[in-house]
Amino acid sequence: MSDNRFYITTPIYYVNDVPHIGHAYTTLACDVMARFMRLDGKDVRFLTGTDEHGQKVEQAAANAGMDPKAFTDKVSQSFRDLVPAMGYSPDNFIRTTEPRHYAACQALWNKVLAAGDIYLGKYAGWYSVRDEAFYAESETEVGPDNKRRATASGAEVAWVEEPSYFFRLSAWQDRLLKFYEDNPRFIAPQSRRNEVISFVKGGLQDLSVSRTTFKWGVPVPNDPAHIMYVWFDALTNYITECGYPDETAPNWKYWPADLHMVGKDIVRFHTVYWPAFLMAAGVAPPKRVYAHGWWTNEGQKISKSLGNTIDTVALVKEFGLDQTRYFLMREVPFGNDGDFRRAAMVQRMDSDLANAYGNLCQRVLSIVAKNCGGAVPAKGPLTDADRPLLDKARGALAAVREKINEQAFNEALTTIWEVIGDANRYVDAQAPWALAKTDPARRDHVLWVLIETIRRVTLLAQPFMPGSTARILDQLAVPAEGRSFAAFDREMASGTALPAPQGVFPRYVDPAAPAPAPKQARKKA
Numbered sequence: 001m002s003d004n005r006f007y008i009t010t011p012i013y014y015v016n017d018v019p020h021i022g023h024a025y026t027t028l029a030c031d032v033m034a035r036f037m038r039l040d041g042k043d044v045r046f047l048t049g050t051d052e053h054g055q056k057v058e059q060a061a062a063n064a065g066m067d068p069k070a071f072t073d074k075v076s077q078s079f080r081d082l083v084p085a086m087g088y089s090p091d092n093f094i095r096t097t098e099p100r101h102y103a104a105c106q107a108l109w110n111k112v113l114a115a116g117d118i119y120l121g122k123y124a125g126w127y128s129v130r131d132e133a134f135y136a137e138s139e140t141e142v143g144p145d146n147k148r149r150a151t152a153s154g155a156e157v158a159w160v161e162e163p164s165y166f167f168r169l170s171a172w173q174d175r176l177l178k179f180y181e182d183n184p185r186f187i188a189p190q191s192r193r194n195e196v197i198s199f200v201k202g203g204l205q206d207l208s209v210s211r212t213t214f215k216w217g218v219p220v221p222n223d224p225a226h227i228m229y230v231w232f233d234a235l236t237n238y239i240t241e242c243g244y245p246d247e248t249a250p251n252w253k254y255w256p257a258d259l260h261m262v263g264k265d266i267v268r269f270h271t272v273y274w275p276a277f278l279m280a281a282g283v284a285p286p287k288r289v290y291a292h293g294w295w296t297n298e299g300q301k302i303s304k305s306l307g308n309t310i311d312t313v314a315l316v317k318e319f320g321l322d323q324t325r326y327f328l329m330r331e332v333p334f335g336n337d338g339d340f341r342r343a344a345m346v347q348r349m350d351s352d353l354a355n356a357y358g359n360l361c362q363r364v365l366s367i368v369a370k371n372c373g374g375a376v377p378a379k380g381p382l383t384d385a386d387r388p389l390l391d392k393a394r395g396a397l398a399a400v401r402e403k404i405n406e407q408a409f410n411e412a413l414t415t416i417w418e419v420i421g422d423a424n425r426y427v428d429a430q431a432p433w434a435l436a437k438t439d440p441a442r443r444d445h446v447l448w449v450l451i452e453t454i455r456r457v458t459l460l461a462q463p464f465m466p467g468s469t470a471r472i473l474d475q476l477a478v479p480a481e482g483r484s485f486a487a488f489d490r491e492m493a494s495g496t497a498l499p500a501p502q503g504v505f506p507r508y509v510d511p512a513a514p515a516p517a518p519k520q521a522r523k524k525a
Helices: 021-039 055-063 068-085 099-114 169-182 190-201 230-235 250-254 264-280 312-319 321-330 342-371 387-405 409-430 432-438 440-461 466-475
Strands: 005-009 043-051 092-095 118-128 133-135 140-142 148-150 158-167 223-228 259-263 289-292 295-297 338-340
Touching (some): 005 021, 021 259, 021 289, 021 295, 021 321, 068 092, 099 264, 190 264, 312 321, 342 440, 342 466, 387 409, 387 440, 409 440, 432 440
Parallel strands (some): 295 338
Antiparallel strands (some): 118 158
């Protein structure tokens, strides 16, 4: 595979309920990665979609009084609607109810079966419908209400006995451990890598990969009484998109995936089961799986029973699209759990965006409009006062690229905002409004340095806030072909006409706050 190709996926989202902040967060991280890689000249394939099979979906559809397909059509659309609402840029939206996906799942099954890694037996054990997961008794506990639950998730489990096909996962323990050792970047962050390796070293049991007690799923080839275990089905979507089993398909060039982005609750499925399924079928495993943390709301665990779920579309409506995108990527080190606090959202919106970035752009461009004929001023001789800022701005691309490659999104934004902070201090120190009277040529050069710095930080901020940065680049008269990272080191040409400046990042206005009283006209004496 060419190093220029980059394939990134979200987990496909389970359609038993409507989207929430966790779904939005994962897809946003993937969108930032995809946008960055496109700007950096990569041939990107960005996939998201919905996982539509399984007992949980079948039950949810029945509870809604709907046919499973009609139910999944409705809920899948709610995830599709999130794409424009959050400004995502996927190349495709896949559904596991597509005929091509049935074909891919059955082809993968047949490959694994032919390799001797699937056999028919009987399953007897604890199963959680909510988690769509099998648990050893040691992974469950009985609560005060005498109900047994999975210790990790709190989901109720039930004893299940039924005929089942099994995947010989126990045979893959040493091979998986060797794979992790040979590919240290495969699981991230390090805490999740340690967790997975510990789990595998603890011993692997063969995995039940079919069910007979429900019908909503992909039938097992040549044995339609069995439905494929939902995770065997769901994980296959990543290669369905690439044309599997046709390795001459146009999209096969993107496999193996460069990055599967997932929540920490499903890291085991992606880093233990998935690479074992693939290697058993003779298919290369993905290069990297990154498992991020969960959000709480004002310090409380988010749950429907508490009524504190976070609607990201409502956040966008109140705070703005790019403001919401910025906050979610900046507030928490990616990989850690995070707490959503309205006060922090407002603070980021006012301090980072309106005051630091927005005010820098507005005051510099306003001075240029007023004093330089509305055009990029002339570059003059560089001084020791100019070099640190320009050097930092020039070096920011390499620094941000390194952070993005490690999924350290908040650190990437911190790097960009350090340059913005230095630019604001440079404005104050150089005082171009005062230089207008004493040294107009120096004033023009200072303004050129600032415009050049704003251009570079804005190019780098594009993946996070595509709409707002486009408006700023418009005000800098940067043409479309000058907005990729290939143009990062092309300096602004003096004399380029600039449009009238306009504010891009307003301060937060509380919609519940009373409107200010109208000013009283002063009476003449």
